[in-house]
Amino acid sequence: MARKVSTSRKLTFTALAWIVAFLIFFPILWTFLTSFKTEAEAVASPPSFLFFDWTTENYAEVQSRSDYFKHFFNSVVISLGSTLIGLLIAIPAAWAMAFSPTKRTKDVLMWMLSTKMMPPVGAMIPIYLIFRDTGFLDTRTGLVVVLMLINLPIIVWMLYTYFKEIPGEILEAARMDGASLSQELTQVLAPMAVPGIASTVLLNIILSWNEAFWTLNLTASKAAPLTAFIASYSSPEGLFYAKLSAASTMAIAPVLIMGWFSQKQLVRGLTFGAVK
Amino acid sequence: MATTHTRSHARLMMAPSVLLLFLWMIVPLAMTIYFSFLRYNLLMPGMEEYTGFLNYQFFLTDPAFFTALGNTLLLTGGVLLITVIGGILLALLLDQPIFGQGIVRILVIAPFFVMPTVSALVWKNMFFNPVNGIFAWLFKLFGAQPLDWLAQIPLLSIIFIVAWQWLPFSTLILLTALQSLDEEQKEAAEMDGAGFLSRFIYIVLPHMARAITVVILIQTIFLLSVFAEILVTTNGGPGIQTTNLTYLVYAQALLQFDIGGASAGGIVAVILANIVAFFLMRMIGKNLEG
Numbered sequence: 001m002a003r004k005v006s007t008s009r010k011l012t013f014t015a016l017a018w019i020v021a022f023l024i025f026f027p028i029l030w031t032f033l034t035s036f037k038t039e040a041e042a043v044a045s046p047p048s049f050l051f052f053d054w055t056t057e058n059y060a061e062v063q064s065r066s067d068y069f070k071h072f073f074n075s076v077v078i079s080l081g082s083t084l085i086g087l088l089i090a091i092p093a094a095w096a097m098a099f100s101p102t103k104r105t106k107d108v109l110m111w112m113l114s115t116k117m118m119p120p121v122g123a124m125i126p127i128y129l130i131f132r133d134t135g136f137l138d139t140r141t142g143l144v145v146v147l148m149l150i151n152l153p154i155i156v157w158m159l160y161t162y163f164k165e166i167p168g169e170i171l172e173a174a175r176m177d178g179a180s181l182s183q184e185l186t187q188v189l190a191p192m193a194v195p196g197i198a199s200t201v202l203l204n205i206i207l208s209w210n211e212a213f214w215t216l217n218l219t220a221s222k223a224a225p226l227t228a229f230i231a232s233y234s235s236p237e238g239l240f241y242a243k244l245s246a247a248s249t250m251a252i253a254p255v256l257i258m259g260w261f262s263q264k265q266l267v268r269g270l271t272f273g274a275v276k
Numbered sequence: 277m278a279t280t281h282t283r284s285h286a287r288l289m290m291a292p293s294v295l296l297l298f299l300w301m302i303v304p305l306a307m308t309i310y311f312s313f314l315r316y317n318l319l320m321p322g323m324e325e326y327t328g329f330l331n332y333q334f335f336l337t338d339p340a341f342f343t344a345l346g347n348t349l350l351l352t353g354g355v356l357l358i359t360v361i362g363g364i365l366l367a368l369l370l371d372q373p374i375f376g377q378g379i380v381r382i383l384v385i386a387p388f389f390v391m392p393t394v395s396a397l398v399w400k401n402m403f404f405n406p407v408n409g410i411f412a413w414l415f416k417l418f419g420a421q422p423l424d425w426l427a428q429i430p431l432l433s434i435i436f437i438v439a440w441q442w443l444p445f446s447t448l449i450l451l452t453a454l455q456s457l458d459e460e461q462k463e464a465a466e467m468d469g470a471g472f473l474s475r476f477i478y479i480v481l482p483h484m485a486r487a488i489t490v491v492i493l494i495q496t497i498f499l500l501s502v503f504a505e506i507l508v509t510t511n512g513g514p515g516i517q518t519t520n521l522t523y524l525v526y527a528q529a530l531l532q533f534d535i536g537g538a539s540a541g542g543i544v545a546v547i548l549a550n551i552v553a554f555f556l557m558r559m560i561g562k563n564l565e566g
Contacts, residue, residue: 025384028387031398118305152293275487
């Protein structure tokens with residue numbers, strides 16, 4: 001039943017909500033606008049909001065000065081690589097736990113989750129030393145492995161909650177009809193599991209893209225993804241706001257767009273199914 | 277019905293995940309514990325020797341530890357306070373019938389997707405800068421003396437940045453919980469003459485209690501380990517005013533090369549996080565049964 005709401009009340013709440021939303025979003029909007037200014041305009045006081053000479057030279061300069069796309073490519077490789085490898089390892093586990101649960105399934109799930117609770121500083125020192133001694137420091141491979149491991153519990157959990165919603169009877173019916181394990185997987189399970197897998201992938205790419213403890217500590221320059229590249233702007237020379245803004249805009253745009261499409265899955269993935 | 281056959285299959289399918297996570301959890305932790313009992317400095321290779329609890333004694337009696345512990349608690353508590361109260365208010369607002377609800381939602385959750393180094397540097401330079409930041413301009417506009425945020429109120433400034441990043445998370449989760457509240461229950465209370473405040477206290481808040489707990493616990497896990505925001509804005513300073521436990525361990529290991537002392541600090545951080553994790557696991561475990 002829809003409730004009748006007076007128009008004036010609706011207008012008041014609308015105005016209030018839009019003002020709050022604008023304030024919260026403003027830093028992102030401001031970064032976006034500043035990326036199209038000249039450095040002089042970027043620090044002008046009073047600041048110019050829309051009426052300035054729009055220029056795209058900052059984007060060109062960020063690329064030519066510091067090889068932006070190398071870092072962008074590193075971010076893509078690291079986030080995609082860690083997510084896909086994690087997926088390959090997690091799908092069988094989540095499948096087994098969802099469809100052939102035992103008494104210990106719950107304990108295994110909880111234990112996996114508990115590995116996520118360990119603060120990174122508890123593992124950083126040995127990992128750093130191992131990487132140093134084996135030549136994995138500042139390599140994409142090293143980061144792919146670490147990010148895969150820190151996100152594996154989330155991937156298993158998310159897949160598990162999605163797989164559990166697939167009715168087991170369908171699988172049994174397929175088995176009765178004599179479907180082999182591979183047929184069961186590719187023809188029955190896959191079509192129903194794809195949406196869940198897709199949202200898992202999306203959330204994990206976002207998390208890996210923005211991960212900023214391991215990426216900052218385990219890379220120097222060669223394998224540095226965007227998180228670490230942007231951090232290099234913390235000790236800049238001369239005017240740099242416009243260039244910082246251009247680099248930042250390009251760094252956040254891909255996941256911002258992905259994030260907007262995965263709002264619902266986000267809640268589920270980040271609360272381990274506790275809030276749906 | 278699981279047969280023995282499918283059960284052994286299941287075990288095989290779970291093995292890679294379980295084994296990898298087991299190694300990931302146990303190997304670094306064991307090594308950190310081992311290092312924490314050694315006198316081990318990277319600048320003095322080959323001089324490692326067993327020192328018992330000396331590293332712990334030094335770490336726990338170092339005044340920097342108490343400052344860092346205090347900063348960690350203030351940072352975590354401050355951000356929790358802002359995001360939980362702000363999140364409840366925002367969720368209530370977004371739950372109202374408003375025009376353009378979808379767009380408002382998209383704008384509100386956006387900060388969550390901004391990588392920590394970007395949000396920290398954008399706030400530091402374009403907002404907090406005492407000469408050409410937006411806040412300095414606003415202060416001057418109202419005739420006030422601009423504040424040098426990261427020098428004068430460094431910890432508060434970092435709390436502000438981190439709260440901006442996490443407010444969308446709490447809002448989104450609390451809004452999801454709010455929207456699962458039965459409309460009819462609210463309507464019945466309204467018809468019984470319950471005002472907004474009593475409706476909120478007796479119906480809405482109890483319904484959201486569980487989501488609020490989840491928000492607090494999950495955020496705490498992440499907030500205890502805030503790192504990038506501190507590294508790119510203040511480097512833990514001025515002095516050690518914004519050094520939290522994570523940053524202290526980082527500085528001791530990678531800036532002072534004191535592996536033994538840093539490892540002891542790491543173990544202290546692990547114990548702290550475990551206390552929080554204990555409660556979180558119980559919450560989620562309960563949900564799994566339901």
